[in-house]
Amino acid sequence: MGRGIVQFAEYRAFEVQRQEASNAMMGLLAGAQLASHLLQLTAGSDTLLPEVFPRVPHIRRFNLRTEAALSILQSADTHLGAMSVPYALALHEDFLKTCVGLLIRDGKAPSNAANAVLAQLHDVIETATCKTFDPDSIIQIDTLRLMRNATIHSGGRAHQPLVDRVALWTPTAEKGWMRIAKKSLAGIAVGDRVEFGHAELILTLAVTKSLGRQTNVILRDSLSRSLWANLVIEDVLAEEPGILNRHQLERKAAGKARRYYAGLGLTDSELSAAMLVVLANT
Template sequence: MRHIERFQLRPDRARRELAASEEHLARIAIPYALSVHEDYVTQVKDDLVGISLPLALQGRRWNAENMHAILLDSLGQPSLPDLTTFEALRRLRNSLIHSGGVVDAYVEAGINMLSPDALTRWEQVAGRPPGDSIKSGTVDVGAGEVMLAFSAARHLSLVLHDATLTAFPASFWLNDCVDDFLRGHRETLRSGRLLRAKLEHYAEQYYEDFAFTWSELFGAAQRAGVPANQLRRRGER
């Protein structure tokens, strides 16, 4: 609507606009949640290839439908999590973006493939059965499906992250720790004050399971381009 019309709404029209706003927000938020997760999955794949671990394609194409199974197989996970919720949401998302929300056999198959546990979880989180999202012939999503999308994306991201903790070598996480620290502490780098103490604290706070020594952090920081004199305490050589 034109800007001025926002101030000329009758109560009945205002109610209609507000009633439709939840669906509009859901049509934006669900693709956002899934795309952020898919970007993380691609990053994990790039990291895996970067440290020369083989990608277990096993005749499968790398795409959004197979990416979780391929990565978790590559990371040596003995069993896969339930992927049906993410897959059903992905098909709803694709319909919204590419088909104007029209429900076709592919979207229906995504809903029908939901496992019993996924069906129960969907209804608990979304507040309605998954079939309600497609029964009108067009995709109908709201706040419940938004929460479900963020929940499913977060769960699968944590599963992948936990798998990388054991599959990736400690040297990868050492470099990751230092790189993360340097990206977030540019002011500390420019001033050079308390750099060692802050780096040690950062490693203890976010990478405590690896128990990196100062010698390891010092070497990784030097390889990342930090001058040695900035990493030493006053009086150290």
């Protein structure tokens, strides 16, 4: 098949969600720093923040003096990271489940693959397609997943699965990690503190973006052309819930295929056949 990303409906939705989440996370991080900068103007004051900023919503829940508030805001990266990284991983997991659903629909994965979780989903896709993800990306996503698990289930302390995974890092995986995170987890021991900061959040967003694109290419080269053609028709009908006549549907499907599915090179005859199948099952 042709090169390039296939912008199928679920992938477009994933990209929008991923970008919105990224913007929101960066906004929260920037907001904490902006608030910290603003509070410099009240340094030394004994007045509580609700009295200084009475019109700020929810300020009474932050009923502190400037010095205490500054301390919290200046360390907000760690807390925001601990909340944001699991969210970013959840978005990635949801997209992978959608992709596995397409493989099941195409007869390339067993129906029970729908029950797979993040720790299994990349393997499920590789097994179903006989294609592979970048090994370093898998090492990094597994490490982030285990860091998340340690944060949620082990009180923010490294557990044995995380230690074992880091021990298997390749030099290139560690180099890629350090390029963004600016520090290595090599040598981490059970009980060590696991912290998420701005760098780990950026790393998570970068890794999930890369793996999302890799998944897209794997599907592009693995799903049957008939299923891709069906997805084009379904894409059109989802955006055009009104009644379309055959000519309108053919025209819109051709336009949709050119705009979002160009890398597949679907033909008019393939789209026409798909239209009959989809309409018969609608």
